[in-house]
Amino acid sequence: MNRALEHFKYVADFQNISLAAKALELSQPALSRSLKLLEQEYGVPLFERQARGVTLTDAGKILYTRIEKIELELAYAKQELAQIKSKERTMINIGAGPAWAAYLPTALRKLSHERPDINISIISNTIDVLLPKISNGELDIALGGDDKFDEKSYQDLAFLPLTQIDTNVVVHHTHPLAQISKPDLMSMHLFPWVSLTKGEKTLKQLNLFFQRKNLRQISFQMDTDVIDYALDMLVHERAIMCSTRQMFSRLPKGEFVSLELGEPIWRHQAGVWYQPSSRNSPIVNRLIELLASVVKNIDATNREGSI
Structure with missing residues (x-):
């Protein structure tokens, strides 16, 4: 400069x-x-x-x-040149929400087998928190939804859609609503609600769903990013939780039930956010390729299993 x-x-x-x-x-x-x-x-x-x-x-x-x-790009260049010169271990910084636990570990295992010299750092949070960290260079990629795609602050970032996220309603198998083939939506107001991860966005979408059905809004009794706390509420307090299909697939089979509402609470695209220049990094590029392949295979398997 x-x-x-x-x-x-x-x-x-x-x-x-x-x-x-x-x-x-x-x-x-x-x-x-x-x-x-x-x-x-x-x-x-x-x-x-x-x-x-x-x-x-x-x-x-x-x-x-x-x-x-420009300063961020120069910092990237300096880091990459230093790695070439000293052959230091390569670092990749990733941000992801809970739904990506269905995909990310498999992709990272494949990457680690290909490149055992890699250091991997992962933080978990909502895409609202992760995107600024992409912009300022703290993260190489962030995995999350596309609902920020039109915001001016992030128009310099690139987004690659990989999967469809359906958010549904989950209860413990002993819950009264689990005994009904198609529960009455009004009855859901009788039970406490739990949000896994910061719930402002989920609560907004949930209440838009109820609004379309001409029903009153709800509020979350618990808002947590610790899944054990959320599941404890479902087991012992007859709570109801919003869950993506990806997260639901990782819950103990048979213990929790996704209620049949006729449609998801919320449906949107999710994928990889990154600085366009970060695709010049072979490591970042390879991880994105592996993620795309893993997501495609797992989603195809899940679709076959639901037929």
């Missing part, structure tokens, strides 16, 4: 030309000239001068965002 852009970013970060000049070990007039030349080059003002400092104009904000992305 050239010196003029570095000067611009320092001033934007400090919001003060004098403080930025000290940090850069430049005179204030020299820094001001550098900024003026940069504004002349782009043909737009980049800063608004104020009594106590400077703030970015709309044009300045655009340039600042692009500079951050």
